[in-house]
Amino acid sequence: MKTKITLFTLACGLTLASCGGEQAPEVVTTPVTDTIPKEVAPQIIVDTFKVETEASEVKWTGAKAVGKSHNGFIRIKEGWIGLSEGKLINGDIVVDMTAIVNLDLKDEKSKAKLVDHLKSKDFFVVDSFPTAHFVIVSATDSTVTGDLTIKNKTNSVTFPYSMKMMGKVDMIVQSKKFSVDRTKWGVTYNAATVASVAKENIISDLMELEVSLTATKK
Numbered sequence: 001m002k003t004k005i006t007l008f009t010l011a012c013g014l015t016l017a018s019c020g021g022e023q024a025p026e027v028v029t030t031p032v033t034d035t036i037p038k039e040v041a042p043q044i045i046v047d048t049f050k051v052e053t054e055a056s057e058v059k060w061t062g063a064k065a066v067g068k069s070h071n072g073f074i075r076i077k078e079g080w081i082g083l084s085e086g087k088l089i090n091g092d093i094v095v096d097m098t099a100i101v102n103l104d105l106k107d108e109k110s111k112a113k114l115v116d117h118l119k120s121k122d123f124f125v126v127d128s129f130p131t132a133h134f135v136i137v138s139a140t141d142s143t144v145t146g147d148l149t150i151k152n153k154t155n156s157v158t159f160p161y162s163m164k165m166m167g168k169v170d171m172i173v174q175s176k177k178f179s180v181d182r183t184k185w186g187v188t189y190n191a192a193t194v195a196s197v198a199k200e201n202i203i204s205d206l207m208e209l210e211v212s213l214t215a216t217k218k
Contacts, residue, residue, distance in 0.1 A: 047082070047083040047084075047217055048080055048081070048082050048083075048217070048218045049080060049081045049082075049083070049215035049216060049217050049218065050079075050080055050215060050216055050217075050218050051076055051078065051079035051080060051081065051093065051213050051214070051215045052214045052215060052216055053075065053076045053077065053078060053079075055214035056075075056076040056079075056211075056212060056213045056214055056215075057073040057074065057075055057076060057211075057212055058073060058074040058075075058076065058095055058209065058210075058211045058212075059071070059072075059073050059209065059210040059211070059212065060072060060073065060074065060207060060208065060209060061177075061207075061208040062203065062204065062207060062208070063203070063204040063206075063208075064200075064201070064202065064203050064204070065192075065199060065200065065201075065202040065203070065204070066199070066200045067200075068104075069104070070102060070104055070105070070114060071102075071103055071104050072100065072101045072102040072103045072104070073101050073103070074095055074096065074097065074099060074100050074101070075095075075096045075099035075101070076093060076094070076095060076096065076213065077094040077095065077096040077099075077131060078094045079091065079092055079093035079094055079213070079215075080092060080215070080218075081136070081213070081215050082136075087139070087141075088136070088139040088144065088163065089136075089138070089139060090135075090136050090137070090138075091135070091136040091146075092133065092134075092135050092136070093133065093134045093135075093136075093211070093213065094131050094132075094133055095131060095132040095133070095134070096130070096131060097119070097124050097126045097129060097130055097131055097132055098119070098126050098130050100115050100118050100119060100124075100126075101115070102114050102115055122189040123187055123189055124150070124151065124187065125151060128151075129150070129151045129152060132148070132149060132150045133147075133148070133149040134146050134147070134148050134149075134157075134211070135147045135149075137156075139161075141163075142160055142161070142162070143158055143159065143160050143161065144158065144159060144161050144175070145157070145158040148180070148185075150185040150186075150187070151185055151186050151187070153184070153185045153186050155180075155184050155185065157180060159175055159176075159178045160175060160176060160178075161175040162175075175210065175211075177208055177209070177210045178208070178209060178210075179206040179207060179208045179209070180206070180207055180209065181205050181206060181207075182205055182206070182207045183205050189203065190202055190203040191203065191205050192204075192205055193205070
């Protein structure tokens with residue numbers, strides 16, 4: 001029998017253009033300087049779930065100081081999630097930064113222009129950094145902590161989530177939308193901290209993220 005998990009959490013993110021409504025709260029990020037992989041607390045992993053890439057994605061929203069917001073998603077390349085005694089304990093999600101999709105623009109030329117810009121050296125430099133990673137280091141009943149790596153820069157991110165069983169075979173893990181500061185990953189194009197950028201061209205430092213994962217028991 002197959003067991004499915006749907007995870008709405010983070011992974012990676014994007015920016016651009018602005019809408020006006022309230023942004024999701026920024027989560028706490030801490031630079032990770034130790035290149036030695038962290039060891040997970042000694043627990044027995046009872047169940048390992050493989051991420052179904054066709055049914056998984058990273059949702060993103062970006063905003064300018066003046067103007068409309070843009071939103072879309074990035075596809076998941078691969079990943080797994082580990083549970084012990086029914087509790088989330090670890091995992092590794094690989095995000096395909098070459099597969100950025102815009103949803104709000106209707107004109108195909110405008111859509112392609114925006115996506116190409118996000119992939120360029122101004123933002124995520126996907127030719128050099130084709131993937132991003134989110135490694136789940138630990139979790140409580142209400143928060144997930146993990147290392148988010150974008151452009152070879154890693155910061156620790158903690159955000160709230162909830163989990164509930166759906167019958168005997170399905171489980172849902174879900175977070176609220178949350179924001180991270182893109183400049184901590186070296187994505188500084190038209191950031192507020194760049195003195196030469198005109199006010200009308202400033203792009204918010206905060207990226208709003210939500211990750212949706214569907215996983216099947218191995």
